[in-house]
Amino acid sequence: MAVQKSRKSRAKRGTRRAHNALKTPAFSHDTATGEVHLRHHITPDGFYKGKEIIEEKFEDKTDEE
Numbered sequence: 001m002a003v004q005k006s007r008k009s010r011a012k013r014g015t016r017r018a019h020n021a022l023k024t025p026a027f028s029h030d031t032a033t034g035e036v037h038l039r040h041h042i043t044p045d046g047f048y049k050g051k052e053i054i055e056e057k058f059e060d061k062t063d064e065e
Helices: 010-017
Strands: 027-029 036-038
Antiparallel strands (some): 027 036
């Protein structure tokens, strides 16, 4: 098992941790609906790159009987 030779200073520890901060997620606007969504994800309405990928499955049950 590796054991360090000497203790690391606070400055060395801080420079190593400088890149560990969480970044804000990148958002995109859909061209068809104008909705805001995560990059490389579909919108809640089912659009991706301006095209409808998932169609909503709503059955209209008015006066069918």
